[in-house]
Amino acid sequence: MGNQIDPNQNHLLAALLDTEFDRLAPHLELVSMLLGDVLYESGGKLQYVYFPVTAIVSLHYLLENGGSSEIAGVGNEGLVGISLFMGGDTTPSRAIIQTGGQGYRLKAHILLEEFNRAGPVLRLLLRYTQALITQMSQTAVxxxxxxxxxxxxxxxxxxxxxxxxxxxxxxxxxxxxxxxxxxxxxxxxxxxxxxxxxxxxxxxxxxxxxxxxxxxxxxxxxxxxxxxxxxxxxxxxxxxxxxxxxxxxxxxxxxxxxxxxxxxxxx
CATH class of the missing domain: 1.10.10.10 (Winged helix-like DNA-binding domain superfamily/Winged helix DNA-binding domain)
Structure with a gap:
């Protein structure tokens, strides 16, 4: 990936074994993530998952009256799009860029194929999901x-x-x-x-x-x-x-x- 931002600056990507990382690396696409950009809307189908590096993404739950509040934030510790491998390809939340920067995106079907190998990637993503759920629960409290x-x-x-x-x-x-x-x-x-x-x-x-x-x-x-x-x-x-x-x-x-x-x- 030349002199681009190192994907290992995202800590989930850094935690992958070399074998798993080498399978995913050719498909990682460096993207600019601009303040206010919406990565996906509530109910939208996930085409990509995102691994922020210098950007921060806010996950919002939207109310019928137009109100919203943040249920979690995602930065270089994680990924955006966990609903993909949790049994559905849509999500009830909106993902919006809170702090502009850069990150990597990966086509959803590629991550899903790796997840379904039921190996180290599955275990890593489930552990990350547990930590993210903790953040959501603690935010509510x-x-x-x-x-x-x-x-x-x-x-x-x-x-x-x-x-x-x-x-x-x-x-x-x-x-x-x-x-x-x-x-x-x-x-x-x-x-x-x-x-x-x-x-x-x-x-x-x-x-x-x-x-x-x-x-x-x-x-x-x-x-x-x-x-x-x-x-x-x-x-x-x-x-x-x-x-x-x-x-x-x-x-x-x-x-x-x-x-x-x-x-x-x-x-």
Missing amino acids: CNRHHTVEQQLCRWLLLTLDRMSGNDLTITQELIANMLGVRREGVTEAAGKLQNYGFISYRRGHITVVDRAGLEEHVCECYGVVKKEFARLLSDVLQRQGKFIPAPATIVRKTGAVQSNILGNIGL
Whole structure:
């Protein structure tokens, strides 16, 4: 693939054995993923699955009244399109690009053929799916029981784990849509985090200036999601010699175990 972005920057692709990767590699297509682009709509037939590298994809559930909220995010730790190998070729969610960047796409039938070999790819994808379901479940719990301020901390940290820097280009309106709350609630929560010195916010742009502060302030949901991704996927990457696990280093006031660089697997 020449000097293009290395597909192994996506941690699921990096976890594949050489034999499986070599079968898929000729079919991987590098694509630009632009902010706001929709990869698929609710109920749409999946033609491709996507392995983000520098892009982040938000999975939204749409209501009949036009409202929506994010049920999960996918970055370089995973893939978009799990319903393909979970028994259906359509999905009830919409996949929209939250952070522009690049990724690889693969024709759906090719991944399905590999999955149906019932070998290492099947086991890896099912473990990833379990971790993604954990993220969806924890998001639902968080949105029901925790403050908008805590939800915003969780969302910011999970987004940062999928990025190389601390700067996010995003509007309060988009964050409100992600969390399924009123824009005024996001404005108030972002203002508090800025007053605490955790973030710097100006119109359409957020810079995290004190990540440790966010980690202290966030609810336990963030730690639960990170721990599950690490538990299910880090040993796979370690066996391939492609991942050096970082120790869990911070026990915050919430009692949740955080990690400095478990973001090595994207979350």
